[in-house]
Amino acid sequence: MINKKKLSILIFSNQDNQIMNLQKFHLEKLDHKVNLYQFRGHRNFKKYIEILMKIRNLDSTDYDIIHAFFGSSGFIANFQRNIPVITTFMGSDLLGEYKINGKYDYLFSLITFITSFFAQILSKKLISISKKLSKRIYYNNKHKLIKLGVDSEHFQPIEMYEARKKLNWDDSILYVLFPAMKKRIIKRYDIAKEIIDKISIKHKSIKLISLDEPNMYPNIPLIMNACNAMIFVSIHEGSPCVVKEAMACNLPIFSFDIGDVNEYAGHLKPGHVAKNNNKIELYEKLLLHLSSDPNKRSNGRTKIEKLSWDIYAIEVEKIYFETLGIDTNA
Numbered sequence: 192m193i194n195k196k197k198l199s200i201l202i203f204s205n206q207d208n209q210i211m212n213l214q215k216f217h218l219e220k221l222d223h224k225v226n227l228y229q230f231r232g233h234r235n236f237k238k239y240i241e242i243l244m245k246i247r248n249l250d251s252t253d254y255d256i257i258h259a260f261f262g263s264s265g266f267i268a269n270f271q272r273n274i275p276v277i278t279t280f281m282g283s284d285l286l287g288e289y290k291i292n293g294k295y296d297y298l299f300s301l302i303t304f305i306t307s308f309f310a311q312i313l314s315k316k317l318i319s320i321s322k323k324l325s326k327r328i329y330y331n332n333k334h335k336l337i338k339l340g341v342d343s344e345h346f347q348p349i350e351m352y353e354a355r356k357k358l359n360w361d362d363s364i365l366y367v368l369f370p371a372m373k374k375r376i377i378k379r380y381d382i383a384k385e386i387i388d389k390i391s392i393k394h395k396s397i398k399l400i401s402l403d404e405p406n407m408y409p410n411i412p413l414i415m416n417a418c419n420a421m422i423f424v425s426i427h428e429g430s431p432c433v434v435k436e437a438m439a440c441n442l443p444i445f446s447f448d449i450g451d452v453n454e455y456a457g458h459l460k461p462g463h464v465a466k467n468n469n470k471i472e473l474y475e476k477l478l479l480h481l482s483s484d485p486n487k488r489s490n491g492r493t494k495i496e497k498l499s500w501d502i503y504a505i506e507v508e509k510i511y512f513e514t515l516g517i518d519t520n521a
Contacts, residue, residue: 196519198511199224201253203246203268204260205239207231209408210281210432211260213342217504226254239267246270256511259314262307269313275514278310279318279337282429282450285327289426293376315514318507321430321451337507339430340500343492346412346439351486354417365397365481368414368421368442370433373401382424386474394481415440419485420461420477424468425449435498438491445477459489 200223202211207229215225230242249257251273258277259265262285265278284307287300308329311317317334319325328334355362367387371378380401387399400418402411415421415436420443423434428450435455437444443461446452453464461484463476480487512519 196512196517197222197224198255198515199253200226200255200511201249201257201274202227202260203257203264204229205231205242205264205267206261208260210339213340213500214258214504214507217340217500218508220501221504221508223508239263243267243270249274255515258507258511259310262310263303265310265314266306269310275315276310276313277316277318277510277514278314279320280307280324280328280429281320282324282427285319285324286427286429289377291376293379293426316510318510319429322454323451324429335506335510337503337510338498339432339435340503341432341435341439341495341498342500343439343495343498346415346436348439348441348488348492349413349416351417351419351488354413357413358417360417361396363396365394365485366418367397367399367477367481368418368437369399369401370411370421370423370437371401371425372403374403377426379424379426382470383422386422386424386470386477389474390478390481393478397481411436412440415442418442420445420480422473422477423447423449423452424473428452435495438489438495441488441491443480443487443489444491445473445480447473455494456491459491459494461487462489462491 202215204211211227215227218225246267247270249271254274257268257274259268260279261281265276268276284303288296288303290296311330317328317330318337319328320339325336369380369383373380384399387397391397421437423446430451434444434452444456444459445463447468448464448466456462457464461480465472
């Protein structure tokens with residue numbers, strides 16, 4: 192039995208995601224040594240082979256544990272058998288892949304499902320980030336649901352007037368946030384634009400804001416506080432952090448019922464979650480908000496108070512200790 196309580200951890204992912212950076216930060220606050228290895232390998236088999244060869248050369252002196260994010264990363268991480276692997280499933284690894292044109296990709300979804308299945312077989316422990324994803328985990332005996340935290344220090348409410356002044360935005364315009372890049376087809380900018388264009392018939396001064404510039408994370412709280420509402424219409428999601436981040440800023444959210452959005456934002460006031468991709472319903476509710484009291488903020492922050500990254504890190508740490516047979520009471 193390992194008797195130390197401070198671990199050397201590799202966070203490993205085939206996607207570059209702020210979630211992993213936040214986890215690294217909060218695990219380091221618990222005095223663990225954490226390395227972060229992220230690579231862009233989507234649809235690039237050569238890249239996967241290169242990474243796989245590096246992984247195979249790892250041994251137990253390199254790390255105590257590997258925490259892989261996404262099923263395909265968990266599959267690759269298990270090509271070495273010297274270091275135990277924890278795999279966190281995030282969404283597309285259990286829900287499927289989409290092509291750049293927005294159509295379901297049956298071939299890559301099949302590959303993703305197969306690699307994710309083997310990641311479930313080979314990994315010591317499995318984590319999912321939402322109840323819906325939990326239902327797609329086959330090996331419940333080694334699975335745990337751990338909900339992601341919210342960086343509520345970074346995402347805080349500020350006065351709309353102040354936020355717009357810092358961004359040099361026109362205070363007479365209604366701004367609606369589309370919290371993604373336009374080109375990310377899975378996020379469906381076309382549907383958001385269709386709804387906003389329809390609203391613009393009644394409200395001429397309305398603008399849809401998307402997040403197309405690089406390295407926008409530091410300014411997103413300012414943008415959220417400057418907007419009148421957020422529209423969220425993705426094809427599918429696991430547990431979208433951006434929804435909880437918007438709630439931390441008290442931004443009204445108008446969304447389709449995707450991922451676990453309804454669990455968190457279903458009772459926001461103002462705000463609305465429309466069932467079955469109902470564009471008319473979403474249009475009507477967003478129009479009502481923008482027509483009645485467009486500057487009114489939501490009650491979102493009070494609903495995500497318990498979603499702390501510190502709490503999340505402690506829950507993940509417990510999984511590490513359990514996997515390694517570490518008695519934390521010793």
